[in-house]
Amino acid sequence: MRAALIAAAERTIATSGLPALKARDLAREVGCALGAIYNVFPNLDALVFEVNGRTLAAFEEFLARAERKERERTGEDGKGGQSGQGSQLVRLALVYVEFALANRLRWRALFEHRMNVSEQEEVPAWYSGEQARLFTLVEKPLRALRPDMDEKEAQIFARTLFSGVHGIVSLGLDAKLMALPVSVLKEQVARFVEVVEAGLRTRK
Amino acid sequence: MRAALIAAAERTIATSGLPALKARDLAREVGCALGAIYNVFPNLDALVFEVNGRTLAAFEEFLARAERKERERTGEDGKGGQSGQGSQLVRLALVYVEFALANRLRWRALFEHRMNVSEQEEVPAWYSGEQARLFTLVEKPLRALRPDMDEKEAQIFARTLFSGVHGIVSLGLDAKLMALPVSVLKEQVARFVEVVEAGLRTRK
DNA sequence: AGAGAAATTTGAACGTCGTTCAAGAATTCA
């Protein structure tokens, strides 16, 4: 039941977007009563959190797959530093773009979802944890580039860098700002991260 | 009437946020009939566009004021290149942060507003123009830093840079990601733009 | 097996929302 609801909600979000998620449609789709949804979830927000959690997990999966591919492409040099021409950070950012493009509506739901209920309920702890792991992914290559940064500094700058790339993708695909062609978007993200990297290499 | 509606909507958005904007409250506030709103605007989206347009204008005003202050602080050296320690780009980014902080809900409305109506109506042309001007503001100091970039390249990279800073501010203030303290946010934006600048100075 | 208690499921109903439109009020023109 719970699983069926999450699956149906995921399908709807993936094919029609978060705003298309309606309690009645959901009930019809899984063949249950309208009220049944509220036996499983306190409200639709909780269900959306669940779907968004899967999306975060799907991204980690996507990233792992990309890394595996990359490793076998470069002939699995486990520790040789930057071997190919593309830096780790650039590759990571491009994987992010790739995922956003391949899962546009699911990805968008991650950020356009605002909690409805008055005097907001908490963000689920497991969700925050999942998010935190994403920043960690940026942290690792960042620390490789700048081992002199202390932990706190690297953590927060990783978040900053992630947010920057996210902003570029987010506004780059925004219809209200006239969406960029995909090729241009990828190019800009790559160019941008390269610039940041060059800047980081100049030490402070 | 039109003006009163816009003013009331602006007040509501500024003090309670875009989601609190309700047709009935609006009618009560300006003392008109519910339907009267729809004699002036085709729907609430159009009204929101109007308010968001004012917010963009308010930002330009805010920026102009900040630049005036800066110019009199440094003793109006009209053309001397970078005189103080703060670069133009960093100052611009920090003004952006300052504005977002001082006008949080109005600023947030700029980006959380999605058009409701099915098979979306056009974004008003004047609104797109106003947005384009914002990117131009980034373009100028960027071209000062990198006169070798051709126009097209500078235009698009200005948008990218703007989007990056926007992402940092946007996610930095997001409750779902655990909002950053204001001081940290400002510091990160400054640090980030400095890094980008340093990267840009290394030429490609 | 059966009767009664407990838990679960149900969908009609509630309150709120943006938007519409027939009817009423105001204005214009002859």
Place this chain on the structure above:
DNA sequence: TGAATTCTTGAACGACGTTCAAATTTCTCT
């Protein structure tokens, strides 16, 4: 002034998330 035209109004519509009394199912004990 009387008819034609325009503007204004708020009750009504359909869609929404959510609730809850009633119906149904499941469990428990004799």
